[in-house]
Amino acid sequence: xxxxxxxxxxxxxxxxxxxxxxxxxxxxxxxxxxxxxxxxxxxxxxxxxxxxxxxxxxxxxxxxxxxxxxxxxxxxxxxxxxxxxxxxxxxxxxxxxxxxxxxxxxxxxxxxxxxxxxxxxxxxxxxxxxxxxxxxxxxxxxxxxxxxxxxxxxxxxxxxxxxxxxxxxxxxxxxxxxxxxxxxxxxxxxxxxxxxxxxxxxxxxxxxxxxxxxxxxxxxxxxxxxxxxxxxxxxxxxxxxxxxxxxxxxxxxxxxxxxxxxxxxxxxxxxxxxxxxxxxxxxxxxxxxxxxxxxxxxxxxxxxxxxxxxxxxxxxxxxxxxxxxxxxxxxxxxxxxxxxxxxxxxxxxxxxxxxxxxxxxxxxxxxxxxxxxxxxxxxxxxxxxxxxxxxxxxxxxxxxxxxxxxxxxxxxxxxxxxxxxxxxxxxxxxxxxxxxxxxxxxxxxxxxxxxxxxxxxxxxxxxxxxxxxxxxxxxxxxxxxxxxxxxxxxxxxxxxxxxxxxxxxxxxxxxxxxxxxxxxxxxxxxxxxxx
Ligand code: NOJ
Numbered sequence: 001x002x003x004x005x006x007x008x009x010x011x012x013x014x015x016x017x018x019x020x021x022x023x024x025x026x027x028x029x030x031x032x033x034x035x036x037x038x039x040x041x042x043x044x045x046x047x048x049x050x051x052x053x054x055x056x057x058x059x060x061x062x063x064x065x066x067x068x069x070x071x072x073x074x075x076x077x078x079x080x081x082x083x084x085x086x087x088x089x090x091x092x093x094x095x096x097x098x099x100x101x102x103x104x105x106x107x108x109x110x111x112x113x114x115x116x117x118x119x120x121x122x123x124x125x126x127x128x129x130x131x132x133x134x135x136x137x138x139x140x141x142x143x144x145x146x147x148x149x150x151x152x153x154x155x156x157x158x159x160x161x162x163x164x165x166x167x168x169x170x171x172x173x174x175x176x177x178x179x180x181x182x183x184x185x186x187x188x189x190x191x192x193x194x195x196x197x198x199x200x201x202x203x204x205x206x207x208x209x210x211x212x213x214x215x216x217x218x219x220x221x222x223x224x225x226x227x228x229x230x231x232x233x234x235x236x237x238x239x240x241x242x243x244x245x246x247x248x249x250x251x252x253x254x255x256x257x258x259x260x261x262x263x264x265x266x267x268x269x270x271x272x273x274x275x276x277x278x279x280x281x282x283x284x285x286x287x288x289x290x291x292x293x294x295x296x297x298x299x300x301x302x303x304x305x306x307x308x309x310x311x312x313x314x315x316x317x318x319x320x321x322x323x324x325x326x327x328x329x330x331x332x333x334x335x336x337x338x339x340x341x342x343x344x345x346x347x348x349x350x351x352x353x354x355x356x357x358x359x360x361x362x363x364x365x366x367x368x369x370x371x372x373x374x375x376x377x378x379x380x381x382x383x384x385x386x387x388x389x390x391x392x393x394x395x396x397x398x399x400x401x402x403x404x405x406x407x408x409x410x411x412x413x414x415x416x417x418x419x420x421x422x423x424x425x426x427x428x429x430x431x432x433x434x435x436x437x438x439x440x441x442x443x444x445x446x447x448x449x450x451x452x453x454x455x456x457x458x459x460x461x462x463x464x465x466x467x468x469x470x471x472x473x474x475x476x477x478x479x480x481x482x483x484x485x486x487x488x489x490x491x492x493x494x495x496x497x498x499x500x501x502x503x504x505x506x507x508x509x510x511x512x513x514x515x516x517x518x519x520x521x522x523x524x525x526x527x528x529x530x531x
Contacts, residue, residue, distance in 0.1 A: 038091075126161070150162075186245065284317075393410075
C-alpha cells in the first residue's frame, strides 16, 4: 500500500501561543511557526496540528471561536496562514487545524443574534430551554469547567447550555442549518489547502434530545465527577453526525479527521471509527493516565490495539495542552532523563500514528507558574492546581533571554532551565534526547514493520515491556526496561539489520541474544530480512 501521511507519518501538536513569536508581542503566531519549519523538517515530522488560531476573545485561549473562517489578529492573518500552508507543504509537512464544533464563543455573531431574539432563526443554533417551575435550570447537567451547565438569560427568560465556560455556549447539532454551516467551514479550509482537522470534544455534539437528568453517583462528592454522563454526551446520534463530517472530508483527496473522543471507556472510543466512515483516527488518552509500570502500559496498549476496528488505525499520545507533560508525570530524580528517552522509544515504535507535543523532543517539563500569573480559566472556575498553564509554556529554542521564543516579556514564564534545556544546545549534542527523537523518527520511516506492522507482545521479565512489530519480511523487536535495575531479555537469534538503544551508550549487539538493558533503557532491533 502507498505511503499515507496521517497513517504512516509522525504528527506534531503546536500550541500556537507558545511555539514562536515573530511579531514581538510575547505571544506565538503563525509567522513564528513558519520560521521554525526547518526545525520540524529536520526532526522529520510529517504534519502539524495547530490548536485553534481563529478569532476569539480567548476566554479558553481559542477554544471559544468567534469566527470559524478567519485568523485571530494575535496570530496573524489569512495571508499569513496561506503562506504557512504553502511553506509547510514545500517542506513535506501537512497542516491540521482544530475544529471546535461543540460550542462557539458567546461573542460569535451567531450567538449574539441567538441571544438577542428568541424569534431569530439563530435561536435554535444553540440549546435554549425554559426554567423548571420555580426557576431552576432545565436539568442537573454540570459544566466540565465547574458549576451548572446552564446560564440564565434574564432578558429572554431562558437558560442556555454550556458544557464548558459560560462564554462557550453549546451549538445545536440537531439543527440542519447549523450542520450545513459547519460543513461549509470544513470546505472553506480544505479549499485553502488544509490537510485535516483535529476535532474538539466530538463525543459531546450529540446529547439526549429530551435533556434528561444524568444519574447521580451515590456517596460521591458531587460536581462533574458525581454524575454518570449518560445523557450529556456520547448519544448514539453522534455517529451519524460524524458520518456527515467524514463525507465532507472525503470530497477532497487524502484529508484526515482525528477526534478528541474524551470518554473513559476505550470500547466506546473505538466506535468513533465507524466502518471506516467516521474518524480516521480517534485519540486514546489512556497513556496520559498510566503510571510508570511496564505491565500497565502493556495492558493499555494491547487493549486499545485489539479494540480499534480493522478499518481503523490507532493513534498514540503521551502529552498535550490539557495534561501535565509526560516528562514531569514520569519524572524521577535519578531516572527522569532516561525515562523520557524510553517514553520516546515507546511512542515512536507503537502500532499507530504518534502525536508529539511541542517541546517533548527536548524533554520539556511542566513549569511552575506563580499563582498571580496563571492564565487558564480553570484556575478560577475550578482550582489553581488544575490550571493547564504549566504544560503550555513557551518553546525553549536557545539560551537567549526570551529563549529564542520572543523579544518581549512572554505571555507565560519560561522554564527556569531554558538556558540549559533548549533546541540549539541539544542539536549540538549528538546523544541528546532531540537526536534520539530524530533517529527514532528516521528509523520508523525506513522500517515498514515500525510504520505499518502488526503488534504482538513478547515474553519478558517483570518490569520490561517487549513487543514485536511485523509487516511481511520486515520485523522489529522492541524491549523497554521500566525498572531501575539492569535487565536481560531474549529477543530472538536472527541477524540484525540495525536498530537503536535509547541510552546511546553501548553499541548494538551483533546478534540479539540475549540483550542486556541498562536501568531505564530501551532497545529497538530491526531483524535482517531472511530472504
Ligand atoms: C478540549 C480542549 O483540548 C481543551 O483545551 C478545551 O478547553 C476544551 N476542549 C473546550 O473546548
